[in-house]
Amino acid sequence: MKILIVDDFSTMRRIIKNLLKELGFSNVSEADDGNTALPMLKSGGFDFLITDWNMPGMQGIDLLRNVRADPGIATLPVLLVTAEAKKDQIVEAAQAGVNGYIVKPFNAATLKEKIDKIFERIQAS
Amino acid sequence: MPFVQDEELLQDFLVEAGELLEQLSEQLVELEHDAHDSELLNAIFRAFHTIKGGAGFLEIKTLVDVCHRAEDVFDALRQGRRDVDAHLMDVILRAYDNLLEQMNEIRGGNEPEPVDEALISQLEQLLSDESPSASAEQPEIASETVDVVSETETVEETVAIVEEESIEVPAAEPVVAAGGNEISDDEFEALLNDLHGGGIPGAVKVERSNEAETVQLDAPAEDSSVSWSLISEPEAVEPKVVASAPVKVREARPAVTESASAAQAAAAKKTRDAGNAAASEATVRVDTRRLDDIMNLVGELVLVRNRLQTLRTGSTDEAIGHAVDNLNLVTSDLQASVMKTRMQPVKKIFGRFPKVVRDLSRSLGKEVRLEMLGEETDLDKNLVEALADPLVHLVRNALDHGIEMPDAREKKGKPRCGVLRLSAQQEGDHILLVIEDDGGGMDADRLKNLAVERGLLDRDTADRLSDHDAYQLIFAAGFSTKEQISDISGRGVGMDVVKTKINQLNGRLDVVSELGVGTKILISLPLTLAIMPTLMVVVSGQVFALPLGSIVETTNLTQIITVDGQEVIMVRQHPLPIIRLQHWLTGKRCDPPHGGHVVIVNLGTLRVGLVVDHMLGQEEVVIKPLGAGLHGLKGVAGATITGNGKVSLILDIPGLVQKYAVNM
Numbered sequence: 022m023k024i025l026i027v028d029d030f031s032t033m034r035r036i037i038k039n040l041l042k043e044l045g046f047s048n049v050s051e052a053d054d055g056n057t058a059l060p061m062l063k064s065g066g067f068d069f070l071i072t073d074w075n076m077p078g079m080q081g082i083d084l085l086r087n088v089r090a091d092p093g094i095a096t097l098p099v100l101l102v103t104a105e106a107k108k109d110q111i112v113e114a115a116q117a118g119v120n121g122y123i124v125k126p127f128n129a130a131t132l133k134e135k136i137d138k139i140f141e142r143i144q145a146s
Numbered sequence: 147m148p149f150v151q152d153e154e155l156l157q158d159f160l161v162e163a164g165e166l167l168e169q170l171s172e173q174l175v176e177l178e179h180d181a182h183d184s185e186l187l188n189a190i191f192r193a194f195h196t197i198k199g200g201a202g203f204l205e206i207k208t209l210v211d212v213c214h215r216a217e218d219v220f221d222a223l224r225q226g227r228r229d230v231d232a233h234l235m236d237v238i239l240r241a242y243d244n245l246l247e248q249m250n251e252i253r254g255g256n257e258p259e260p261v262d263e264a265l266i267s268q269l270e271q272l273l274s275d276e277s278p279s280a281s282a283e284q285p286e287i288a289s290e291t292v293d294v295v296s297e298t299e300t301v302e303e304t305v306a307i308v309e310e311e312s313i314e315v316p317a318a319e320p321v322v323a324a325g326g327n328e329i330s331d332d333e334f335e336a337l338l339n340d341l342h343g344g345g346i347p348g349a350v351k352v353e354r355s356n357e358a359e360t361v362q363l364d365a366p367a368e369d370s371s372v373s374w375s376l377i378s379e380p381e382a383v384e385p386k387v388v389a390s391a392p393v394k395v396r397e398a399r400p401a402v403t404e405s406a407s408a409a410q411a412a413a414a415k416k417t418r419d420a421g422n423a424a425a426s427e428a429t430v431r432v433d434t435r436r437l438d439d440i441m442n443l444v445g446e447l448v449l450v451r452n453r454l455q456t457l458r459t460g461s462t463d464e465a466i467g468h469a470v471d472n473l474n475l476v477t478s479d480l481q482a483s484v485m486k487t488r489m490q491p492v493k494k495i496f497g498r499f500p501k502v503v504r505d506l507s508r509s510l511g512k513e514v515r516l517e518m519l520g521e522e523t524d525l526d527k528n529l530v531e532a533l534a535d536p537l538v539h540l541v542r543n544a545l546d547h548g549i550e551m552p553d554a555r556e557k558k559g560k561p562r563c564g565v566l567r568l569s570a571q572q573e574g575d576h577i578l579l580v581i582e583d584d585g586g587g588m589d590a591d592r593l594k595n596l597a598v599e600r601g602l603l604d605r606d607t608a609d610r611l612s613d614h615d616a617y618q619l620i621f622a623a624g625f626s627t628k629e630q631i632s633d634i635s636g637r638g639v640g641m642d643v644v645k646t647k648i649n650q651l652n653g654r655l656d657v658v659s660e661l662g663v664g665t666k667i668l669i670s671l672p673l674t675l676a677i678m679p680t681l682m683v684v685v686s687g688q689v690f691a692l693p694l695g696s697i698v699e700t701t702n703l704t705q706i707i708t709v710d711g712q713e714v715i716m717v718r719q720h721p722l723p724i725i726r727l728q729h730w731l732t733g734k735r736c737d738p739p740h741g742g743h744v745v746i747v748n749l750g751t752l753r754v755g756l757v758v759d760h761m762l763g764q765e766e767v768v769i770k771p772l773g774a775g776l777h778g779l780k781g782v783a784g785a786t787i788t789g790n791g792k793v794s795l796i797l798d799i800p801g802l803v804q805k806y807a808v809n810m
Binding site: 029 | 152155158159162163189192195196198199200202203205327328329330333334337338341347431
């Protein structure tokens with residue numbers, strides 16, 4: 022599974038990358054904000070997107086909207102990384118079409134759980 | 147540290163978070179001038195937020211604590227729930243200082259001290275005294291408004307889906323149930339069910355009727371804690387086919403236009419950032435050790451080139467001559483390019499001064515305006531790092547001793563607000579840094595008296611000093627002009643440390659001052675430390691390299707006179723103490739051969755002539771450290787390989803003079 026991690030803080034990308042590696046996902050690419058991520062996603066091949074919410078340039082939520090608006094990648098599963106599970110924010114994300122969210126900091130087990138849940142839902146449909 | 151299993155990760159975090167903090171210091175000072183710049187507020191919020199996020203993973207709880215509170219404060223600021231005032235800035239800057247301290251502790255391998263409760267409660271206090279009026283004036287965040295269901299006229303998400311002709315609902319405006327603004331996993335699942343039924347986000351739904359009037363809506367689910375009321379205004383929406391993204395429809399009355407204008411701003415920003423995107427992809431982070439390696443190799447190449455050039459003079463082969471010329475050209479270009487990769491703008495050091503000046507002028511009760519020029523001037527990375535402390539010291543000094551109290555300034559007919567000017571510019575192969583204040587200036591006579599009092603000079607010598615030389619006394623060890631030692635600059639580590647440091651960097655330091663008008667400190671530095679222009683000289687048949695940076699001029703050896711046991715020569719009617727390098731080298735005092743030369747060097751306050759046998763000319767040399775056996779030898783800075791393939795020593799002139807002076 023090819024995964025794209027989007028975060029402006031490279032330490033954070035590395036942390037998430039390490040966690041993914043722990044879970045056995047090694048095909049991971051990085052982008053530092055929505056503006057860099059979008060062309061990468063559009064050029065294809067990604068199966069999963071993990072994006073931070075809060076970024077300069079294009080925010081995670083806008084990236085999500087752009088993904089959903091592009092027919093080529095509209096169904097790409099998106100996991101949003103947030104600092105807290107504020108209801109209004111999560112609702113906004115859900116309406117924008119997010120597949121799941123995860124609250125920082127998290128460990129590999131939580132990440133796995135979130136990813137599994139997303140794919141369960143996709144398979145069920 | 148609780149669990150930082152990955153040391154490398156921690157180091158990365160420290161570097162990256164350190165950069166953020168550096169920017170923060172500037173941004174915070176900027177904020178004092180423009181408290182309503184929403185982009186700035188956002189950037190500051192994001193910085194705290196990002197550091198918190200990273201610290202959370204690394205389980206550095208103390209960092210998280212402070213960042214979290216600061217982030218909350220800026221969240222309130224950017225939403226207009228609170229205004230920036232002096233008290234808030236004080237607390238935030240204290241929090242900032244705390245973060246810096248913590249980072250330093252962590253960098254040093256220590257666990258940071260538990261955060262001062264007072265700081266935490268002060269930060270929290272900032273939030274609790276949000277003025278209620280302020281929050282009432284502000285538009286509520288859309289999702290918190292419950293009954294905005296009517297009059298849906300515009301679709302908010304025009305930005306994200308411009309090209310989409312149709313807007314398919316599920317358009318649901320959440321009505322957040324009272325209590326608990328955190329969402330649980332179950333609620334989220336229910337929410338997804340609501341929005342997409344059994345489907346997945348982004349999937350195309352083609353259950354469409356052709357009548358424009360009908361809009362397919364997902365039925366609201368009755369959930370215990372989240373209930374959904376759907377807003378939709380069929381006329382406003384032109385449903386055709388395809389639901390791309392689930393889109394919310396929101397009313398666009400002025401009260402809620404916040405989100406709309408935010409979206410516009412985002413759109414504007416997006417176009418701007420599109421241009422930046424390419425630029426940001428064009429940069430790569432490289433470990434400085436790699437750059438050092440490359441620089442080292444280029445150094446070796448320079449040596450080979452020098453060697454070839456020397457060999458070529460003995461050859462008549464034209465083809466080889468051309469090839470060597472070519473190599474010469476390419477090497478110079480390569481050297482320049484590699485040097486450029488190591489360059490950093492002086493802004494990196496200057497950036498910290500707005501805050502330093504602000505803090506200091508506050509605590510001293512002075513009014514100071516900081517002006518900075520030439521921040522984009524590039525300097526070798528090592529120099530930038532090495533310069534930081536001396537410059538901070540000089541700036542503190544200028545504020546503490548230079549600029550007068552506002553009242554005193556007024557009496558002298560000066561504006562109350564003093565000016566401190568920092569400037570940087572490139573002058574040939576040197577960088578000139580100037581720290582200039584419009585304060586009281588220095589009194590040469592007082593400096594001389596003090597120097598005599600402190601036993602640094604005898605009265606005669608002091609009286610003979612020119613004013614300009616007297617100013618240089620401030621760099622002498624054990625000299626502090628302020629009778630009362632303040633905790634700001636008079637802490638023993640004084641100007642002499644600054645001088646030593648600048649000398650180590652092959653730089654020069656000069657002071658110009660005028661009583662009542664101000665003081666100017668000039669620092670001149672070489673562009674890079676790795677490759678050094680030198681003057682090659684011969685002493686007793688051995689070749690030595692003298693760093694060109696400290697050489698003022700050369701002259702022929704004339705009559706040596708002995709004054710008070712010190713050998714001097716007369717240069718333009720001024721006596722100049724000399725050091726015979728031969729004596730230093732061999733311990734034998736013998737007259738130099740006829741036609742010896744004197745190299746006049748400048749050591750901050752002192753001029754000395756070095757007697758050498760011959761001068762060979764200038765050569766760029768690459769400094770190689772001495773082997774362990776010779777390490778720490780006074781007077782020798784390193785070694786290099788000369789054009790003729792021999793090793794020669796690079797002399798460390800300040801060290802040499804010091805050593806020699808002891809022996810004299």
